[in-house]
Amino acid sequence: MNAPNRFELYVLDEGEAPVEVNEDTKIPNAATIKILKQDHTLGNMLRAQLLSMPQVLFAGYKVPHPLHPYFLLKIQTDGTTPPDAILSEACNQLIGSLSSLESSFKREFSFKEADGGGAGVGGAGATGGGAFATSEDPYGTGPSTSGAGAWGSSRDDYLDF
Template identity: 55%
Template sequence: MNQPNRHEWFVLEDGEKGVEVIEDTKIPNAATIKIYKQDHTLANMLRAQLLALPCILFAGYRVPHPLNPHFLLKIQTDGSIRPVEALEQAGNALLKLIADLQMKFKAEFSYKDVEGDAAAPEDPYGALPTGMGSSAWGASSRDYADYS
């Protein structure tokens, strides 16, 4: 088929740049930033984080074509900072937010280990039908992934 290998869409090759900044000459305090090997996930998070900054007048993105693994992020500021600096602030805030989320996620799973099976909660999926023991479902008697 003509479809490239999946890793080629997200892994930068040796010497390949990940970001290209194009200063806008028609709009003051604006720039278009082309970010390679990324998709809507990062673009939307960056856009939302940029719009949370008080110095941002406009932030938006577009993916020119679904088969091209890059997006264009347009940023316009009020002039107090440059668009690239605003992107750096938004990226740092996003990294902090993700680190906080990861910490909360790990803490929640550590509570599960502390609680133990003393008050074993009722199985939300119910009991297995009669005759379908662990031999039919593998080592566990549950029909969903249990990562404990």
């Protein structure tokens, strides 16, 4: 089989730099950044974060081949900030967003445990039945006879946009 060993997909070798920045000579204020031992997960998050920044004119990424564990990130800025500095700022913002998401997630699950619904999302341990023991379907669209379905007392409490 031609697939690399699993550890080669995420462990950096001796002296291997995780990020390589190459300035683009054909496009002003642009750079191609090679990020090693990462995949679409980080590439897509960075691209989305970069596009939300007003200084960024273009941000895109590609994984040249699925057997090679790296992706190329192309960034073009308006010239007020160099691409490598804007990438660093985007990473810091992304770390802050993920940290906030993690604390919100932990807080919500601590509320579920305090309410007595510690046996899963539906609180099946508190009701004695399975997660779908009521007449309400799993997405909260069906009628509920008891008032508290698989998703809680409100039919749209999981739509927390």
